[in-house]
Amino acid sequence: MTLKIALGQLLVESGHPSVNVQKMKNMIAQAKEDGVDIIVFPQMCVGGYFLADKWYSSEWRKELLFYNEEIAGCSDGIGVVWGNIYEENNIVFDAGYYAHNQEITYIQPKQNLQQTGVYNDGRYLTSQASNCAFVFEKDRQQHILGIVVGDDLYNDKVMERLVACDYILHIESKPWTLDDENKKDERVATLLPKVYSVNAAGMQNTGKNIVMFDGKSCVYEKGIRVCTLRDDFAEEYAVCDYYDHSKKYKLLNCLVRAIQEFDRQIMGYNPKWIIGLSGGLDSSVTAALLTMALGSERVCGYNLATKYNSQKTKDNAQNEADALGIKIRNGYISDIHKATTETMHIYGYNDEQMPTLVHENIQARIRGNVLSTFSQIENGVIMNNGNKIEVALGYATLYGDSIGAMSPLGDLTKVQLFELSRQINMKFEKEIIPERLLPVVTENELLWEMAPSAELKDNQYDPMKWFYHDWLISKLTDSKCNVEDIMESYLDGSLLQSEVGRWIKHYHLDEPKAFIDDLEWVLRQMRIAIFKRIQMPPIVMVTNSAYGSNHLEIQGTWDVTRRYQELKEKILAM
Amino acid sequence: MTLKIALGQLLVESGHPSVNVQKMKNMIAQAKEDGVDIIVFPQMCVGGYFLADKWYSSEWRKELLFYNEEIAGCSDGIGVVWGNIYEENNIVFDAGYYAHNQEITYIQPKQNLQQTGVYNDGRYLTSQASNCAFVFEKDRQQHILGIVVGDDLYNDKVMERLVACDYILHIESKPWTLDDENKKDERVATLLPKVYSVNAAGMQNTGKNIVMFDGKSCVYEKGIRVCTLRDDFAEEYAVCDYYDHSKKYKLLNCLVRAIQEFDRQIMGYNPKWIIGLSGGLDSSVTAALLTMALGSERVCGYNLATKYNSQKTKDNAQNEADALGIKIRNGYISDIHKATTETMHIYGYNDEQMPTLVHENIQARIRGNVLSTFSQIENGVIMNNGNKIEVALGYATLYGDSIGAMSPLGDLTKVQLFELSRQINMKFEKEIIPERLLPVVTENELLWEMAPSAELKDNQYDPMKWFYHDWLISKLTDSKCNVEDIMESYLDGSLLQSEVGRWIKHYHLDEPKAFIDDLEWVLRQMRIAIFKRIQMPPIVMVTNSAYGSNHLEIQGTWDVTRRYQELKEKILAM
Secondary structure (H helix, E strand, C coil): CCCCEEEEECECCCCCHHHHHHHHHHHHHHHHHCCCCEEECCCCCCCCCCCHHHHHCHHHHHHHHHHHHHHHCCCCCCEEEEEEEEEECCEEEEEEEEEECCEEEEEEECCCCCCCCCCCHHHHCCCCCCCCCEEEEECCEEEEEEEEEHHHHHCHHHHHCCCCCCEEEEEECCCCCHHHCCHHHHHHCCCCCEEEEEECEEEEECCCEEEEEECCCEEEECCEEEEECCCCCCCEEECCCECCCCHHHHHHHHHHHHHHHHHHHHHCCCCCEEEECCCCHHHHHHHHHHHHHHCHHHEEEEEEECCCCCHHHHHHHHHHHHHHCCEEEEEECHHHHHHHHHHHHHCCCCHHHCCHHHHHHHHHHHHHHHHHHHHHHCCCEEECCCCHHHHHHCCCCCCCCCCCCEECCCCCCHHHHHHHHHHHHHHHCCCCCCHHHCCEECCCCEECCCCCCCCCCCCCCCCCCCCHHHHHHHHHCCCCCCHHHHHHHHHCCHHHHCCCHHHHHHCCCCCHHHHHHHHHHHHHHHHHCHHHHCCCCCEECCCCCCECCCECCCCCCCCCCHHHHHHHHHHHCC | CCCCEEEEECECCCCCHHHHHHHHHHHHHHHHHCCCCEEECCCCCCCCCCCHHHHHCHHHHHHHHHHHHHHHCCCCCCEEEEEEEEEECCEEEEEEEEEECCEEEEEEECCCCCCCCCCCHHHHCCCCCCCCCEEEEECCEEEEEEEEEHHHHHCHHHHHCCCCCCEEEEEECCCCCHHHCCHHHHHHCCCCCEEEEEECEEEEECCCEEEEEECCCEEEECCEEEEECCCCCCCEEECCCECCCCHHHHHHHHHHHHHHHHHHHHHCCCCCEEEECCCCHHHHHHHHHHHHHHCHHHEEEEEEECCCCCHHHHHHHHHHHHHHCCEEEEEECHHHHHHHHHHHHHCCCCHHHCCHHHHHHHHHHHHHHHHHHHHHHCCCEEECCCCHHHHHHCCCCCCCCCCCCEECCCCCCHHHHHHHHHHHHHHHCCCCCCHHHCCEECCCCEECCCCCCCCCCCCCCCCCCCCHHHHHHHHHCCCCCCHHHHHHHHHCCHHHHCCCHHHHHHCCCCCHHHHHHHHHHHHHHHHHCHHHHCCCCCEECCCCCCECCCECCCCCCCCCCHHHHHHHHHHHCC
């Protein structure tokens, strides 16, 4: 007789054990009705995983531990497995708990501290090696079960101790990223016991990042995934289920849920979301995401025109607002711009001292001010529109277009936005994001009807080398990548042969000096822009190199390495 | 014959091994001239300690390791001890090196990973336990020396292995805070060997914090400090020296050096520093610090008057600028304010929808915009003026007065600013900070000639309960403190008996409901203000509870603990 095991894929709300435990109780009650033997909940599901220095509060930890008794109290006639801290003499562990018949009979601490990316285990938690199995008796047959917490799954020493188990119950709270999608399947493929892996769903945050949990709890038999729960970042209780995973929309789902949960958990009062609608791509995508997440009533668009805004982009903005059914208010900021220029005169600065770039930034910051004012009047929240390429290069005016309460696109390259736009149009089954904002890529050309522009002066176009810079910045923000390796592959020709090679040629960077000049411009911009990123809103993390808590930076300059210098000289001598 | 040991208290520049190693070479040459046996440099002195994810770059680590050979190459006839990483199969240690006669003969890895506060060792480094001694022969006599790296000094197991040593060479890179001033003396008091403790000097940063190293390298004999180097955050080479430590100015020195080093290392081009001079206390102190750090030529003050600014504060600003010899430009922002209000009308908002608070924030952000514009025209950098109480409570307008490249006062309470102001006036030997901005505290009263005000509307005064809130916020940002303990001490009467009790009575918070209402207001403001802190400039850390990398926070709400609820009910029933 095999065990009937239920998966409690909880949407864990940080800081709210009362809410989480109530939902656990409801699921336990359901499981009892379903004749379930054991129900499994995620790692750190009582109070959330990412709590920053709240972990230092002994009162808070005491509060979390209190709930263990509450949960155990519901385990009459059913086994319950869940994650919470365990504490002994002020030493704190990340642990898996097992209770049965109102008694906690097994506690499994985590051995592998998670310390990279957004994780900060070492600051709060202690590592502990220990045995890993308990017994569940059903119809006089004994089943051996092991609990594995979080990344212990990837620790060979931990897993060796579990070979004799009949079942492995893996509990985790794993922020989703595009990079890690198949990591667990590959790992479990090597395991013999039946594996029930339960992940959290929903959103938590680290201050500088909003991290999303896709759920996607699953069951493996002989290493094969035989059952998968919802992977759209939502809660689910299931004994075993199969969910249709159209991976196509995963990123889109992630962003929509991120907005929903941020709005619900952090804001909590159903505010209006304020967005500057320029008619450009980034704000169009953001407005569409907001509408998908919260409905058109909750979104307020504003067109903040300057004399440089083309009728086309104004039309784009209006058309998109109409298509989404959101209200848009139109106006212009030129009077404030004029008053600001005159005020500069009062302070003794003349027009010669104010070249175009000064006026571009003045206008961007005026937009920041009026959006903030709209937001205050509407008792609303401002949404940031920037993408990762802008964030990386600092192509945004601090206190201007860099403002907002959250940044849903700040970990996506522009190229990822092109694909996302097409998905949004597919979902809506109409042209929400104007097709004319998307490039057409032919064999030899990159065609734009309307190339990306900040429209802060005449005939201004963004200086980014799209497709190539998208690739380059993804590389350079990956902690495993050294710029020297990119240079090496340029030198030996393999870079030009690779997929990105066509774009390097497209932008004439196959000319060595142009390549080096461009590379050093990107490196310099990325370095200087750190001071802006320090003051930018929290970014929704979708890769393992998201700026914020995932990719940590300091301000300052760096010596050039010897190898860099050597490679640069060799390239220039090509 | 005892050994002649020199201390190389290096001002370590993050990211610049070429600079650091050149200075080490110069000191080694000097030490040779002085007939020194061994010269000791700080922990991680080759490339800096706080490098964030640059530690992940294998190329960068290779570059740092290259310099070990360079340093060893200078050790002919002299022993050299220094700190750098050590790497084996991609496992990285924080290590102490010893080279003699051009050969590295001893490497001491650090055992204790530093993981709290601004430290993040566990993300990049591995812990290693090992032996801790080497031998130096002089005049046929053998001396046993141990190297201790960083916080290993506080690890009993590490120190036990060193009891047989004649000398302990302690190398550290320890960010200074007010809290830790005497920690090392207390620890070393228990040690028998002669201890040479060498610390770094200068500034490094963690992104969100600017951390300062006071130096204060020292020599202990039988646990007694017998020699101390400069503790004013500056570099020093000394065989043994005694520096006059007038602790009185330590905090002032820290802030002045922080500005100097941030300006030199991070900005690097001698920019003008832009500061809004309102005539209030915080901006007065900041202007004085800037002038002390960089000279009056480098400071540009701007008075950004609204109709609510009193003649008195304008006079303060002018008088202070005159006293400091800095240029001040006067003007007003009312035209921009008017244009902004009218633009709101264009967008369909009427005056009834814009209560006073909306206008206060509009004006604050206009100041943000014009200061940013001044800064761009002058090719300058904006200085933030906010203090820790404002940062904690969010008493600043985001994108308005919260802006800037660095925040020198963001970890100081207002009460600390009062003392600092008096020190500044003493240093200048004249009234730089207007005395009328400082309160007079008598037995029963708190007297202000000019109480703190943002002057954004008529008769507006800051809502903070000075002295009490300063104390409360210092407590609440300390990770070891639970709010429940404060409530407990209110309940049992000990809080009212304590030093802060007089202020609790002064503000009539000895009335239980008033106490709870005020406490919950503070807690709520501190929680809501996190979204602002996420977007604020880097703060100079002067305590162990500095916002930024030292005191980590997430956004969101929290369940109230059972004990909190209980205590609150008991207090309200008092």
